[in-house]
Amino acid sequence: MNMDETEPVPEIGQESPKDPANGNLGETGPEANPAVAEHEPPSHVEDTGKERLNVDETGIVAETGSEPSKDPVDVNLGETGPEVIPIAADLEPPSCVEAPRKELHILRTMAACMAGALVPGLGHAVLGKWDRAFVFLGTLTVMFALGLQLHGRLFNPDFSDVFSALKFIADAGIGMIYWVSRLRGLGVGDPAAYTYDFANVFIYVAGLLNMLVIADAFDIAQERKP
């Protein structure tokens, strides 16, 4: 063969822009990939001889230092790949773990609220909040007892009038203490007494505050409050 007639063999690192089908036969496998030929830089870009191609384990070839391409083939997964979103951290625990916990919460909440509705502060005692339990029991009981002592009246469950109904609801908010006092004949009330109005306010407020205490026990049982 006449060596003068043959085409010059491109050196390693040089491009063969004329015939992309030939590829660079002097180099190894991945450069024979047609995808590489599509992404070759234009001819005006000067090849400095440095390593231009970045081949990762999957055989995907990408150019180093080039602009990130929108072409899904030309992705450099080895260095700055797409961000990995921690999906597992956002997942909720399986329902088989959540179900007993929810059931426990419901039972605890019901027990606390019912106990608080019966006796002031007992809901907090069920939840182990002893300081609050003793304060609520002592304070609300003293308020109610002072109201009775000052000739206050315990209103009957009369729903024919709005104001009578509201007075009864406020009185009965204290729980069992109201019913025990009624059964014992206390709280008849003396409207002629000097302290009658004060006494009724003491009784109303004791019952209304106990409703707030029950709401607080509910929040604690639901772990919305410490």
Next chain:
Amino acid sequence: MNNHILLMVIFSFLVSLVFTFLAKHGARERIKYFLLLFGSFVFFSILVAWLMYPFPF
């Protein structure tokens, strides 16, 4: 027990105590909150009573 002021102070004390334990946690916070609440109760009760003094009823 016919003293209005004394009854008002007792009422303020008890209600402030309940609200303090409902709203705050920690001894220091509770003491500060209780004093503020109790003082406000007494002060504003006297203020409102003084403002209502000229009323004919």
